[in-house]
Amino acid sequence: MHAALKRAARRRGIEAEADRIRDVFFRTEWAHQPPLVEDALGKQMLALLIQLEAACTATDDPAEAMEVAFPPHPDADLLLSFPGLGVQLAARALAAAGPGPAWS
Template sequence: MGIQAKVLLTQLNAACETDDELAKAVEETFRSHPDAPIMLGFPGFGSQVGARILAEIGDDRARFATAGGLKAYAGAAPITRASGRRKYVGRRFVKNNRLNPAGCL
């Protein structure tokens, strides 16, 4: 059991070192992007969250015509259905599942 624990700790240390190297590479690459100062200007955005959002949105600034389109793509805009006297406001089930949690961060 002791040898097995030692091997597992060695594997865990290797995975942690790889994760640190990847985080450093993401931060360096993100900071060299032209939109990095815009992303870092938002409160609470760091390099990791900014890189994730930039990766999910993409480089094409004309992709979303309005801010509401981007909000709907992220799943943050509610669905409103109104017919006569009835009005329904619900949440979106179809959304980008990687961009949505990044908005909470």
């Protein structure tokens, strides 16, 4: 809290303001929802985390397949020689360029 107040250009009363903010926003009862609402929000958060996990898995699988499928391509060495291009980005660049003579 102190660092945030300093970043906001506070110079005086930082300790008192940090204590006030802590008491008002984090230690009072009104900062909470009724128990049923908090329980529902917790269940919603778990559902969102499950969706996030599924999305991460859905992107990891093609990425792993690309790591295996791209290096044997005839133009892989050329594309990987560019600074900053790894397997993932080089494969995307190749896909964006479209089929060329090496795609026979």
